[in-house]
Amino acid sequence: MLACRRDDIRAIAVGGAVIYFDEAECIGSSAAWITIGEMETNSGRVAYRDFFRDRAGCANNSMPANPDTCIAYDGCDDPTPVTFCSHPAGHVWPDFASAAMWTFFSQFVRAP
Numbered sequence: 001m002l003a004c005r006r007d008d009i010r011a012i013a014v015g016g017a018v019i020y021f022d023e024a025e026c027i028g029s030s031a032a033w034i035t036i037g038e039m040e041t042n043s044g045r046v047a048y049r050d051f052f053r054d055r056a057g058c059a060n061n062s063m064p065a066n067p068d069t070c071i072a073y074d075g076c077d078d079p080t081p082v083t084f085c086s087h088p089a090g091h092v093w094p095d096f097a098s099a100a101m102w103t104f105f106s107q108f109v110r111a112p
Contacts, residue, residue, distance in 0.1 A: 003030040003052070010079075010108050012052075013101040016091045018044035019051060029055050032082045033104040035097055039090035049084055056080035066103070067096045081107075 003012045004026040011031035032052040036045045053060075057080070058073035065072040070085035083104055087094040 003028055003032065011105055013097075013104065014048070015093050015097065016040050016045055017048050019048050023051060026055070029077070029080050031080045031104075031108065032056065033085070033101050034083070035085040035087060035094060037087050037089045037091060037094070039088070041086075053082045053084075056082050058082050067100055069096070070100065 001021050003009045004021050004023075005028065007028040009028055009030045011033070013033040015035045016037060017034075030052075034049050034052065036049065053073050053076075056073075057075065057077040059075035060073075061075075062071035062073045062084070064070070065083050065085075067085070069087055070083055073082045073084070076082055083100075085094075085097070085100060087096070
């Protein structure tokens with residue numbers, strides 16, 4: 001929601017979310033790290049992933065990312081990469097997620 005309603009959010013990490021905001025009212029575009037469990041994959045969760053992918057100007061194609069259950073979408077606008085990670089469970093934060101999310105966020109941290 002914050003990544004949509006505000007234009008000063010640099011990056012987000014989300015697990016199994018759905019769109020519960022008016023897409024037409026979005027003013028921001030942020031980098032996104034998104035994970036969805038294979039047991040919770042449904043049209044709402046896929047639409048959420050695709051919304052942020054499309055908003056960031058990414059192509060539908062992708063390349064493998066780390067960990068190996070993740071993909072990085074090609075062609076995203078430079079400041080807004082999008083990574084998607086699947087996992088075999090349902091609506092849980094997978095074991096690999098915290099480290100993978102931090103790796104994703106680390107690319108936006110600038111040394112003083």
